[in-house]
Amino acid sequence: MNNKLLLSITLVSILSSNTVNADWSIRSLGTIDGIYSNASGINNSGQVVGEYMPSHSPFFSNGFITKVNGTDITKLDTFGAKLSNAVSINNSGQVIGYYDFNDNLNMHAFITGPNGTGVTDLGTLGGVISMGLGINNSGQAVGVSYLSDNRTQHAFITGANGVGMMDLGTLDGKTDSVALDINSSGQVVGGSYSVDGSDSHAFITGANGAGMFDLGTLVGKT
Template identity: 55%
Template sequence: MKTTPSSKIHSLILGAALSIAPGFVSPVSAQERSYILNFYDNSLTDLGTLDLGGGSSYARGINDTGQVMGESLLLGDPNNAHAFITGPNGVGMTDLGTLGGMWSTANDINNAGQVVGSAGTAAGERHAFITGPNGEGMTDLGTLGGNYSTANDINNAGQVVGWSTTASGSEHAFITGPDGVGMTDLGTLGGNYSTANDINNAGQVVGNSATAAGEGHAFITGPNGMGMTDLNSLVEWPAGIALANAVDINNVGQVLVNAAIPEPQSYALMLAGLMLVGFMVRRKSLPA
């Protein structure tokens, strides 16, 4: 579940436009930084970087105590970045390290300060990771039998979701138990891939999966990742429109989705349909 500042924090992350991909960072013409905008006094808090000599930083998320996570690019290593976490209200940046490789990237943080993402291993693979509270200790979450995995999101119980390659080389969505313990394959909608994008505090997971026909469809699961359901089966759409990807879910079950539209349609109809998605998902029967 993506976290946002609470009303007590009154802060907003301003992320620099730094493009960071696992193991590669696009060159930038100037050093770039991230800040917290504090609405209560209209001040900016510079998060700094991991390199005292300069470098760049890119913030990706904030929890309800104002702990920020993201990546920082070191001046001496222009092709790699390290994940970081700050203390409350963005004070103090700590390097989260790697899994033995050269780089790491952070994707989400929960209210305990547990950070998830992916990092390079000593063998040159990409593995999903979780940290302990306040970013303490990076733990390799492993894979579903393949060489690569990425953690995309974490809820306040420490359940982690993302994707991993299987022993056959397919990419499948996964969920873990609390505190990242145990990786479970969520399966697919009948096709050869799936990826989990987000999880709420009930453990409902949303993402994208291939169907048996090879189409990319949005999915939702029941609590704790039980049972993958095609969101297109829960709503009625005009012919030719499909819910292609579910990117976020909140704690009341509202789902943010992207729809594939083959040709111009009524925008009013689309907006009305999207507003109904969360309502329909809650009203329809989902796997228990």
């Protein structure tokens, strides 16, 4: 028997055995009068955020938040936008994501107050589109935004509670970047790449987004 196939079968057997004895279960969060939902973030209280697709508007998703332990799924009010997505949530219940600010599929990053209350548009780095993708417990947000040429995309970081969007730049030799997450020290991780999306390298920054350091790639990979 092929060794790789044997290993695969062995792993499946182990995982199946562990599943039978696991002390947990999966529970649906449901939707809000909808046909689809997807969770993308959770905090230490079990508040969950994500997006759902309402049945009356099957082409546009809306962001949601739950209460603790995933109970009581509720739509996030993002200025009445037809399309929105809640991407991440911190331990205060501040949510980061993006919404269609002019009903023309031009997204803007947003941040909420604690427990998803109140919404603030984070603006852009000069272009028409920005997207919020990560948040830490100080409310520092990260994501990606077009620059004024509306072609170049750069990673951004904000100060506490989403104040002041700042351009993180790119790695040397790259044209574009995106910030995907941020820790409690303000260290940011993401990717920086060429204009055609090729030659992408992972990066990490110092505290509060200072400096951008190339994490390199695995041998033979980009």
